[in-house]
Amino acid sequence: MSGAGPRQRREPAGKTRKTYYLAADTVAALDEAVERIRSALGGRVDRHEAIGAIITAGAAQTDQIVAALRAELLRDLAPGEGGQ
Secondary structure, three states: OOOOOOOOOOOOOOOOOOOOOOOHHHHHHHHHHHHHHHHHOOOOOOHHHHHHHHHHHHHOOHHHHHHHHHHHHHHHHOOOOOOO
16 A cells, blocks of 8 residues: 555564664674573573663663773772773
8 A cells, every 4th residue: 555654563462662762782792692591492482582682681780780880980080090
């Protein structure tokens, strides 16, 4: 049907579509991790399952991530140590 407007995708049950903008090296690392997981499991998991598992594992480490990012920010702010 030409001119019918943009095609809308239905969300699969229990799924949500989100868009995140990430650094190219982060995307490359994510893609590599996904392929390693899929390969280790004989391709028996879909990409969305592997990505979900990676994100869930990262979310479980929120406190450690906050501490690491806080330390990085403080290093960047410290006078004479790479900061302004």
